[in-house]
Amino acid sequence: MVKVAVVGLGFMGKMHLGIYLNKLKNVEVVAVCDGNKEALNIKNLESRGNIKTSGKAIDLSKVKKYSDYDAMLKDGGFDFVDICLPTFLHRDASIKALEAGYHIFCEKPLALTLKEGEAIANKVRETGKLFSIGQCLRYWPAYSEVKKLIDTGKYGRVRYAEFARFSMTPSWAWKGWVLDEKRSGNAALDLHIHDVDMVLYLFGKPESVKSAGVFVKNNSISHITTMYKYPDKVVSSTGGWICSKSFGFNMRAFYILEKATIELDFSKEPVVAVYPDESDKYALPFPEGDGYYYELKDFTANVANGKLSGIVTVDTALESLNVCLAEIKSAKLKKEIIF
Numbered sequence: 001m002v003k004v005a006v007v008g009l010g011f012m013g014k015m016h017l018g019i020y021l022n023k024l025k026n027v028e029v030v031a032v033c034d035g036n037k038e039a040l041n042i043k044n045l046e047s048r049g050n051i052k053t054s055g056k057a058i059d060l061s062k063v064k065k066y067s068d069y070d071a072m073l074k075d076g077g078f079d080f081v082d083i084c085l086p087t088f089l090h091r092d093a094s095i096k097a098l099e100a101g102y103h104i105f106c107e108k109p110l111a112l113t114l115k116e117g118e119a120i121a122n123k124v125r126e127t128g129k130l131f132s133i134g135q136c137l138r139y140w141p142a143y144s145e146v147k148k149l150i151d152t153g154k155y156g157r158v159r160y161a162e163f164a165r166f167s168m169t170p171s172w173a174w175k176g177w178v179l180d181e182k183r184s185g186n187a188a189l190d191l192h193i194h195d196v197d198m199v200l201y202l203f204g205k206p207e208s209v210k211s212a213g214v215f216v217k218n219n220s221i222s223h224i225t226t227m228y229k230y231p232d233k234v235v236s237s238t239g240g241w242i243c244s245k246s247f248g249f250n251m252r253a254f255y256i257l258e259k260a261t262i263e264l265d266f267s268k269e270p271v272v273a274v275y276p277d278e279s280d281k282y283a284l285p286f287p288e289g290d291g292y293y294y295e296l297k298d299f300t301a302n303v304a305n306g307k308l309s310g311i312v313t314v315d316t317a318l319e320s321l322n323v324c325l326a327e328i329k330s331a332k333l334k335k336e337i338i339f
């Protein structure tokens, strides 16, 4: 049994709590922390976000509650800290927990800037603690089954791929932090980074990026579209949160391989359809559940074994941050950024 302390009981904190309390058998929640005392009186998992939490009743009467993060780290009694704080707090919260001797699972993105991300990465190396980031798409069953299929080589190499993430504007966050570029990185860093991470997971680092953005006030990007340069394929990705409320949220991807076309679309049935050259269309099966469940299942097992699986590391998260920041720069300067 591994013991966790969860900090930040907003949308993602509740999502993670629900997984620890109701789905995973190898983990015990021993402490929770939120700066807002009302959030500590949590009685159910109801929360608003792109993807709804369950609303299920929970009992945290035996769990220690803190409104002060430093006090929680000082008291200890857990193996790892799960950081579900707004992004501008990731660096300090991560470094403090690493220095206090804990493993960490931290929500994405790693940090707001490369300097902050590198500070975390250096501390992870120095302390040797296990560290992972909620780049959950690598664990999202529909996406990971497509990756497995591509990697078999059965349908040849990928010649073209596009990724999309469309959302209504997230108005529900604590003190509106998510819509403030200085605290969240706005839509590019907060939302689109999921697809950036998937592009890198599938194809490695591109030679360059060329992006265009839909700007809101303060020269801040609310939707971004990027071309990633690879020598042997065409790859693009688009994502943001300027869709209407009645649209809500959808994610999709389209892959053209030498001997098949694959469509992944959460608004369609089947979600993943494979169209081979030599046979009829078929639905690609994938396990039930979401990437949040599988990433935490993996991380808690890693903590129990004392070894990281390596699917998401501080280095992969740093690279995704690096490429995503280059996209923002490209959109703002209106020029290609070569790595």
Ligand SMILES: NC(=O)c1ccc[n+]([C@@H]2O[C@H](COP(=O)([O-])OP(=O)(O)OC[C@H]3O[C@@H](n4cnc5c(N)ncnc54)[C@H](O)[C@@H]3O)[C@@H](O)[C@H]2O)c1
Pocket: 007, 008, 009, 010, 011, 012, 013, 033, 034, 035, 036, 039, 049, 067, 069, 084, 085, 086, 087, 089, 107, 108, 109, 134, 135, 136, 172, 173, 174, 175, 177, 190
């Ligand atoms: N993986 C995903 O798909 C996904 C989805 C949404 C959010 N996220 C990420 O999760 C993180 C949290 O986002 P959210 O949507 O849950 O935010 P949120 O606004 O819903 O919740 C943040 C919580 O942190 C608390 N908090 C703020 N400052 C604090 C402090 N100093 N000490 C203790 N508690 C404090 C707030 O009171 C609030 O309860 C962000 O990094 C975000 O990018 C990831």
